[in-house]
Amino acid sequence: MSELKSIKRWFWWHRWSSLICTLFLLMLCLTGLPLIFTEELTHALSDDPPYTVLPKNTPLKNFNELSKTAHQLYPGHAISSIYLDEHEPQVWLSMIPNIKDDPKFTHTIQFDARTGAIRKDNPAENVAPKTFMDIMFELHVDMFMELPGELFLGFMGLLFVISIISGVVLYGPFMKKLDFGEIRAHRSSRLKWLDLHNLLGIATTVWLLVVGATGVFNDLSTPLFGLWQMTDVKTMLDSYKGKTTPGTAELSPIQESFEVAQKALPTMKVVSIVYPGNIYGSPYHYLFWAQGNTPLTSRLYSPILVDARSGKLDKVLEMPFYLRALEVSRPLHFGDYGGMPLKVLWALFDVVAIVVLISGVYLWVVRRKFYKDYFERLSNEETA
Amino acid sequence: MTTQFKKIWTHPIWLGVISLFGLLSALLGTGLWYLLSWIALAIPIVIIIWKVYRPKPVAKKR
Numbered sequence: 096m097s098e099l100k101s102i103k104r105w106f107w108w109h110r111w112s113s114l115i116c117t118l119f120l121l122m123l124c125l126t127g128l129p130l131i132f133t134e135e136l137t138h139a140l141s142d143d144p145p146y147t148v149l150p151k152n153t154p155l156k157n158f159n160e161l162s163k164t165a166h167q168l169y170p171g172h173a174i175s176s177i178y179l180d181e182h183e184p185q186v187w188l189s190m191i192p193n194i195k196d197d198p199k200f201t202h203t204i205q206f207d208a209r210t211g212a213i214r215k216d217n218p219a220e221n222v223a224p225k226t227f228m229d230i231m232f233e234l235h236v237d238m239f240m241e242l243p244g245e246l247f248l249g250f251m252g253l254l255f256v257i258s259i260i261s262g263v264v265l266y267g268p269f270m271k272k273l274d275f276g277e278i279r280a281h282r283s284s285r286l287k288w289l290d291l292h293n294l295l296g297i298a299t300t301v302w303l304l305v306v307g308a309t310g311v312f313n314d315l316s317t318p319l320f321g322l323w324q325m326t327d328v329k330t331m332l333d334s335y336k337g338k339t340t341p342g343t344a345e346l347s348p349i350q351e352s353f354e355v356a357q358k359a360l361p362t363m364k365v366v367s368i369v370y371p372g373n374i375y376g377s378p379y380h381y382l383f384w385a386q387g388n389t390p391l392t393s394r395l396y397s398p399i400l401v402d403a404r405s406g407k408l409d410k411v412l413e414m415p416f417y418l419r420a421l422e423v424s425r426p427l428h429f430g431d432y433g434g435m436p437l438k439v440l441w442a443l444f445d446v447v448a449i450v451v452l453i454s455g456v457y458l459w460v461v462r463r464k465f466y467k468d469y470f471e472r473l474s475n476e477e478t479a
Numbered sequence: 480m481t482t483q484f485k486k487i488w489t490h491p492i493w494l495g496v497i498s499l500f501g502l503l504s505a506l507l508g509t510g511l512w513y514l515l516s517w518i519a520l521a522i523p524i525v526i527i528i529w530k531v532y533r534p535k536p537v538a539k540k541r
Binding site: 295440 | 483486487488491494498499507513517520521524530
């Protein structure tokens, strides 16, 4: 195959993969921009009351008491999960009228983790007004369409990855006569934008590829977790077949179970508890998630199952390699793993990506004459 | 051929290696590795800004 023919073929791939995904990628870049700063923005936009100042090593309130307070406030409702805030001394306790209900009926109480005082009692997710960050998040993850939306955006991400790779291949022939980073600003605006598109694209290629590919991977998280539940988890729960999900009255005290789980993985920190019957947990167990304490292992969560009736340790689960990989790939998509300077750099890269996308569309709009000339020139060079 | 390959690809390959290092160093390390990550990832951004705002003069000396 002649070089010209091969370039034209790569060009076809670059044009179509980019054109199809551009609009969605633009949306992802724009919604992603505030999401980089989720922690800071949520904090700034929240109307949560300030914390009482207590000595740094004040022990945590007993979970049994938080659970009692919650049940007194909402008699008949079931607790579905407890989450220990990573950054603040608070505990998020979620309840649901019936554990089998749709998760959108979940409502969450924020407790001060040390005093056990209620900080905030939030309405159920289906009636609570969506915050700006909620909307950005949902647009970015699934465009309000749940799994089909996730898979669709995953496909758009795949096209984006193809367009990056084909773009890198095309960079070579385009740059034959140019120095690195040369921008022909004084000729036509087409040339200027082409040079800009090439420079911005090639200088950020690795970042674009990593964030694009990890984004696609994240879009597959629902099916991947489903796969795990249908295989390993199912096999493990087989011995419980025929048993029922324990009701609130049958549950073993949560504080003791929490301590059992914490003792099972002493080098890790238990950060959340999923109650039996929650669709994200086991029908028969408290599911505890523990995280490590090094930069890398803090991304790797280990599930611990404690029998919810007896309060005895059942098993520390091994996560399969594909979920391990998914967990490690998450920070590489979010950019939240290296402090504020990394977040700012992430935002700058994101802005560059937006310019690459828009200049790409511009180059397509003004394409006709330009590429006719370009291919003619290449073919002359080849025959010369 | 090889000189042309070098001319076209030297900068992009270096930028790619530096970016990859920056992305991974903050993921796998802490402290000094954070600082190295920030410096590494700032390099492509600085080069872009430098190239865009300081275009070469029109007339080439040749």
